[in-house]
Amino acid sequence: MLLGGPPGIGKSHWARKFGDLLTAPVMVLEVGSEAASFGLVGSQRGWSGAEPGRLIRTILRTAVANPIVVVDEIEKAGAPTTTKGHAFGLTEATLPLLEPLSARRWSCPYYQVEFDMRWIGWIFTANTAAILSEPFRSRCPPIRLRHLTCVELGDFVRREGARRELSETAIEIIAEVLAHPSLWGHRPSLRIAGRMLQRAADLEKGPLLR
The missing domain is CATH 3.40.50.300 (P-loop containing nucleotide triphosphate hydrolases)
Known part of the structure; x- marks a missing residue:
């Protein structure tokens, strides 16, 4: 195929x-x-x-x-x-x-x-x-195959965010950013969503710098 x-x-x-x-x-x-x-x-x-x-x-x-x-x-x-x-x-x-x-x-x-x-x-x-x-x-x-819709991308973020044990706040912020009207012309992808999830995981689970 x-x-x-x-x-x-x-x-x-x-x-x-x-x-x-x-x-x-x-x-x-x-x-x-x-x-x-x-x-x-x-x-x-x-x-x-x-x-x-x-x-x-x-x-x-x-x-x-x-x-x-x-x-x-x-x-x-x-x-x-x-x-x-x-x-x-x-x-x-x-x-x-x-x-x-x-x-x-x-x-x-x-x-x-x-x-x-x-x-x-x-x-x-x-x-x-x-x-x-x-x-x-x-x-x-x-x-x-077509581009993902905002709903599909949001569902992916929530599933993957839960799998990575991210906080609900971080997950919803990422989903909200990807669904923002200013990004509609840029077609956010799974690759971008994955990078944002990884960045959130690094920030939440990384050591605190003092």
């Missing part, structure tokens, strides 16, 4: 939690720090630093053929190229893995052996799914 929606609404957290609830091995690929295909599928022997990709390593290490692979912010992958102009884009590398017919006989660049990769569960997240290629979106149609 491809979760497309604004940043800070919990896409990445949900994807990781989904894998944990299935009690399946979860492999997370942060595209912001690893945009080329090498990290996922590996590289051919003979290249400097050649090694199998994290996908194969996860399957061999866990002895589980159907791990959950979370690819975070796939729209940031772009199309990395070598000095000779060879492209190693991450989205292009995943296309044969998302197609059942080609995934059934996927050839590992490093081991040069065919693997049946049909059983892998893929969860992609994207802040802007529209910029992804049509072949990719045809294999993985985006599930379009």
Whole structure:
């Protein structure tokens, strides 16, 4: 599945939690720090630093053929190229893995052996799914998510604040600030709410400075 929606609404957290609830091995690929295909599928022997990709390593290490692979912010992958102009884009590398017919006989660049990769569960997240290629979106149609409402954000603050054992005063102040009309144009997110809750926890539970 491809979760497309604004940043800070919990896409990445949900994807990781989904894998944990299935009690399946979860492999997370942060595209912001690893945009080329090498990290996922590996590289051919003979290249400097050649090694199998994290996908194969996860399957061999866990002895589980159907791990959950979370690819975070796939729209940031772009199309990395070598000095000779060879492209190693991450989205292009995943296309044969998302197609059942080609995934059934996927050839590992490093081991040069065919693997049946049909059983892998893929969860992609994207802040802007529209910029992804049509072949990719045809294999993985985006599930379009929206911004949180003020009510939903307030409910989250109250649940998370109670879990962190914050005072009711601190919880209500945070909920009131996030619901203030002056912030409506800025679309407060779960990420901002989480930072405010952490700051409140630090202030309430930290040592008093004299």
